[in-house]
Amino acid sequence: MTFLWFLFGLAIGLAFLGWYHLHLTRKLKRLIYSLQPDVLRWPLSSTSRLMRAIAAHVTSHEALTTDLETWRQLCHAAPIGVLQVDDENQLLWCNDQAGQLLSIQPPHLANRRLLLELVRSYELDQLIEQTRILQKSCQSNWTFHPVCADPSQLSRQLSRPLRAHSILLGDGCVGVFLESRQETVLLAQQRDRWISDVAHELKTPLTSVRLVAETLQMRLEPPLRDWIDRLLNETIRLSSLVQDLLDLSQLEANPNPNLKLKTVDVTKLIQSAWFSLELLARKKQLQLDYVGPDRLLMQLDESRMHRVLLNLFDNAIKYSPSQQAVRVRVSLVTDNSQTQEQLVQVEIIDAGPGFPTDALPYVFDRFYRADPSRSRSNASLEVSRVYSAGKSNLAVSNTFADDTQAASETPAVPTSSGSGLGLAIVRQIVEAHQGWVQANNHPETQGGWLQVFLPWQSVDDTAT
Structure with missing residues (x-):
């Protein structure tokens, strides 16, 4: 009987030992697989495979340590x-x-x-x-x-x-x-200083050329007077470009100028700006489609904001097809940031070809034009054509005389220089008013969609 109990205990011990061995084998396999999975396929014992896995792991660890040290040295030596x-x-x-x-x-x-x-x-x-x-x-x-x-x-x-x-x-x-960004800032300052100096140097001779042209304008008879008229128009265009450069340089040199703030009716200011460009709009049979309050008072620098609206309307009129409407939407919105302040949103929408998608981040940069072929006015092209035709023969032909006579019957309208400075000036003035401006393509018209956001505070309606 004692021997049977001995055999029974021995069997239990052997079973427990077998289970423990199986358990250790499974743990060993999991350890080997975590260290080196490919080692499990080798026809070796578990101990040998474990040793090989540990050796491979040590080699991999050393390689990773070497790579880490290399990257650390690169980071420390990086410019x-x-x-x-x-x-x-x-x-x-x-x-x-x-x-x-x-x-x-x-x-x-x-x-x-x-x-x-x-x-x-x-x-x-x-x-x-x-x-x-x-x-x-x-x-x-x-x-x-x-x-x-x-x-x-x-x-x-x-x-x-x-x-x-x-x-x-x-x-x-x-x-x-x-x-x-120190070098970039220095280069930008040198560029702005150079442009400002050149603009100052050009202002005086352009003024002299304009005075001479205006003096000769009344002393010549057609068709020679038409040449002076064209010269005077181009001189005025160059003078406007020089003045834009000076204004932009002044705004960039002093991002927060001393604004002459006063209570302004935004609705009347929009109507005034559109009326200033009415001849341009009438030439293309464009209409103003205004949606917004009849009266909206806020603190603005009237002359500077009038310049903003002129540039925005000029851009919309230039690229709008004939017999269309330039939409203007004015509304009060709430800022989505933590301040939750009230904003005046002014939207100007045209029905033109819109901005190229890749050009949207750069439309407010100076001298940037998304479509260079549209940047030159028709008058400039006409002057180039006439000058090249008349270069070989100073006598004016009858055909040219007829063309210039027809041109003289057309009412003079201001033309845009297409210099790429208008929207840059818009951004500087709006940011000086603690606002911002953004450009997109409108989902309905597929044309340009320029949005101006300005901080708004309630103003006494009786203020003038």
């Missing part, structure tokens, strides 16, 4: 700044270039601090939060003003224009690439 923050906005590390741009020392892993404690830049902190909220890469441009605890070093801390690109990493971390 752009690179930094990384964790989910609590603590600075994990940054390269030397980022330290120079932000005037900080690269942190040690054991001494993590909040980025805002090291870099007093609200724009950078906002960019990181925006990346987390939107769950996508973001970009921001701003001027960074370093803060120094030593008062004697304040004069040496120069402001730096920066551009930052953010990317979302794992576990709530965010990576930021920083680049200095």
